[in-house]
Amino acid sequence: MDRQLLRYELRLLGLKVILPPVLVVLLFALLGFILHVMGVNVSHALVACQEMFLPLVVGAIVAATSLYDPALELQLALPTRYQKTAMRRFMLVTIWACIVCFLTNSIMFFFQLAYQPAQLHSWALPMQWLGGQLIWLAPLLWFMSVGFCITLLTHSISASGAVLGGLWILEALFIKNLLPTNPWLQPLVLFPTTLMPEASFWLSNRLELLVMALILLPINWWLLRNTESLLKSASAE
Amino acid sequence: MYKLATFYGAWKYEFRMQVRRPWLWITMGLIELIMLGFMFRTPGVLDLVLHLKNAPLLATTAYWTNLVNYLLPVAVAIMIADRLPRDNRIHVQEILSTLPGSSGARLFGKYLGNTFATLLPIVIFYLLGILVIFAQTLNAQVFLLAIMTFATIVLPGMLFVGAIATVVPALIWVPVFQFLFVGYWFWGNLYKPRGIPTISDTILTPAGGYMSRGFFGVTVFPVDRANAFQGLASMVLLLVLSVLLILALNSYQRWQQARQ
Amino acid sequence: MQIKIEKLNKVYHGNVHALNNLSLEIPNGMFGLLGPNGAGKTTLMRILAGILQPTDGSIRVGEYDASTEHGRQSIQNILGYLPQELGVYPDLSAQEFLDYVALLKGLRDPKARKQRVEQLLEMVALKHVANRKLKTYSGGMKRRAGIAQALLNDPKFLIVDEPTAGLDPEERIRFRNLLSDLAGERTVLLSTHIVEDIAQTCSNIAMMKAGQNIFQGTVFEMLQHTQGHVWNITTTDKTRPEGNFTIVSTIHMQNSSQYRVVGTPDAHYQATPAEPGLEDGYVWFMQQTEQQG
Known part of the structure; x- marks a missing residue:
């Protein structure tokens, strides 16, 4: 892949894509500091930062950047398919979000600022660190893929934002109470580390979310082929 | 008189534009379905619905109104948030700013037109719930109570949410607003975390907990105690803040225009 | 190509x-x-x-x-x-x-x-x-x-x-x-x-x-197709000529008005033929397709 092309894509994504995840981390760092001064245990808030908040913000960003290109009509007439360009941008956002999340998680791990899910406690320390990356990786990729998919299906960043936001709140508040009577919901629990770190299904849940996200990737690729719908969505809303 | 005509023109246009968006209806419908799914999967809820006949009518109606106001304001805010940036994107704002008539009246028309149009699918969903209560209780008083609870619990909060969703995206990128609003709704309305400061239990909360607890004695929101005076204070505060927010946006837009 | x-x-x-x-x-x-x-x-x-x-x-x-x-x-x-x-x-x-x-x-x-x-x-x-x-x-x-x-x-x-x-x-x-x-x-x-x-x-x-x-x-x-369908009409009163034609330009002078029209004006207008331009041709073809339904 041409490095110059990647550089251009990064510039086109711009600060509005690069800054929000960093700001979320900084905001939580500040909150953590204030809570620490107040004598409150900060580990819960810091785990929520990487498992709940970073995936949501990146999901909303991906949903917005996947569809809107000021030169969309020109892009669609170029020999390099827009499908490829959109996926390249998706990958760049993914890589950036992963860097931010990985660093956040690693800092928390090495300074013992956050807790690990119970299923990882018996693992060796380096493995705990590596396995602990699933705290953010699974919901991050899930939110990104689902957000991307809803936007492509609906041609509306508002629709994807509203659905993602609604799911996020329902998951945060109700999923824990639903699980005892609805165990089939286990693969759909998005924030088990924050809400139920003792869960016995933590690892399988993480892998299931990752599989869902990966399954959506070729679906999104296929949806991007519909140039007529892309063009329509640029003028819709 | 001229201001009123400008207001009405903007209101009608924005209302029609928003209400015609198919994804407004589909998204709201989808979220309402997910919400119902979560509700009915919660142990005991189905039983409760089937035995509404024995429950006090006022409390039942107020609870249903609370539930409608639990999650749907998030969807309302997100569906309104892209309206003003859209005007800029398709350069309508430039045309509008050259029209005669008060820019403030136009902005208020835009804000209220959008908010009421976005509320329409919620009103329909709400009425369906009220019809279920009526079918269970066969007490026509429920309709009067529905109007009262909706007007006091849902409406002031929704108007505030509509004002925030109109104003804030004028300053920040829409996806960032979406994220911030979801976080705000969770932190500032639904959640009362241990140790972390929150506005969930202050009269600033637009979820309607103070009005519900103060006027009707029940609420699902984290407001343990409230009297009618506090409920009224919360209502007035939310409405005043909404007006102030729109006025501030109007001043900001005029300042921006003068700078160009 | x-x-x-x-x-x-x-x-x-x-x-x-x-x-x-x-x-x-x-x-x-x-x-x-x-x-x-x-x-x-x-x-x-x-x-x-x-x-x-x-x-x-x-x-x-x-x-x-x-x-x-x-x-x-x-x-x-x-x-x-x-x-x-x-x-x-x-x-x-x-x-x-x-x-x-x-x-x-x-x-x-x-x-x-x-x-x-x-x-x-x-x-x-x-x-x-x-x-x-x-x-x-x-x-x-x-x-x-x-x-x-x-x-x-x-x-x-x-x-x-x-x-x-x-x-x-x-x-x-x-x-x-x-x-x-x-x-x-x-x-x-x-x-x-x-x-x-x-x-x-x-x-x-x-x-x-x-x-x-x-x-x-x-x-x-x-x-060539448009030849014979472009006319100049001069009127001395203020009324615009009307008929089976399209007015493509109007020049108001002190005591009269001159109209360039594409189509078939009635004989009483005493129209004089004019050389067609591309714009006249465009108007003529649009008019024809409209009349053909």
Whole structure:
């Protein structure tokens, strides 16, 4: 892949894509500091930062950047398919979000600022660190893929934002109470580390979310082929 | 008189534009379905619905109104948030700013037109719930109570949410607003975390907990105690803040225009 | 490069027929496509550019079949496209914008790419502002940057959709001359509803209305068809002449008014025949298709 092309894509994504995840981390760092001064245990808030908040913000960003290109009509007439360009941008956002999340998680791990899910406690320390990356990786990729998919299906960043936001709140508040009577919901629990770190299904849940996200990737690729719908969505809303 | 005509023109246009968006209806419908799914999967809820006949009518109606106001304001805010940036994107704002008539009246028309149009699918969903209560209780008083609870619990909060969703995206990128609003709704309305400061239990909360607890004695929101005076204070505060927010946006837009 | 379109149809969602059995042959050189708004010109351009797929019918661009995925991809390799509304990336300079598009057009060699970009910036007279961000450009400058991007891959087939809309007269003339110069080596399809642009640049034209081809031929043939249907009417009272014709211009003088009309005026107007221009021809053909229903 041409490095110059990647550089251009990064510039086109711009600060509005690069800054929000960093700001979320900084905001939580500040909150953590204030809570620490107040004598409150900060580990819960810091785990929520990487498992709940970073995936949501990146999901909303991906949903917005996947569809809107000021030169969309020109892009669609170029020999390099827009499908490829959109996926390249998706990958760049993914890589950036992963860097931010990985660093956040690693800092928390090495300074013992956050807790690990119970299923990882018996693992060796380096493995705990590596396995602990699933705290953010699974919901991050899930939110990104689902957000991307809803936007492509609906041609509306508002629709994807509203659905993602609604799911996020329902998951945060109700999923824990639903699980005892609805165990089939286990693969759909998005924030088990924050809400139920003792869960016995933590690892399988993480892998299931990752599989869902990966399954959506070729679906999104296929949806991007519909140039007529892309063009329509640029003028819709 | 001229201001009123400008207001009405903007209101009608924005209302029609928003209400015609198919994804407004589909998204709201989808979220309402997910919400119902979560509700009915919660142990005991189905039983409760089937035995509404024995429950006090006022409390039942107020609870249903609370539930409608639990999650749907998030969807309302997100569906309104892209309206003003859209005007800029398709350069309508430039045309509008050259029209005669008060820019403030136009902005208020835009804000209220959008908010009421976005509320329409919620009103329909709400009425369906009220019809279920009526079918269970066969007490026509429920309709009067529905109007009262909706007007006091849902409406002031929704108007505030509509004002925030109109104003804030004028300053920040829409996806960032979406994220911030979801976080705000969770932190500032639904959640009362241990140790972390929150506005969930202050009269600033637009979820309607103070009005519900103060006027009707029940609420699902984290407001343990409230009297009618506090409920009224919360209502007035939310409405005043909404007006102030729109006025501030109007001043900001005029300042921006003068700078160009 | 020859382009052959046969029985092309495009039906949008909601049963909107944008193209109705359109057949057209576009020879090498400059070719003008005229038609009112909503005639289906942009849809045709987008189909030719591989952005939209036709509902049915066939298109051949040179040796390639545009109804297949492979054919569309091959056409895009030899295509330059300037859309009606060219969106640009506001924070890139013209040089960066062209470099980025060149990369997407497959120009991988950095040295050759740089050379090509500079050459085109020179050609469209933007070299002196090449490092300025596109958001600071005027409409005409953006259009020139747009034509430069279309030429990056030295296309054999160039599509320009309403290129002069919104440009001042000087910019329009400059743009027209640029397009004429380009046509020597390639097929240039110029779509517009500004008759003047076609008159100054194209010898071959087609006219579209309601998704159909209502005329194809040379400008001379079009004028021949219009001969005998253009008249001057002079009136001394203030009333506008009315009848089976369209008034294309009005000049009010001190004691009389002179009207140029296209159609068949009644004998009592004592109309005198006039030499038709391209605009008269356009009006005549539109009038004819309207009367035919």
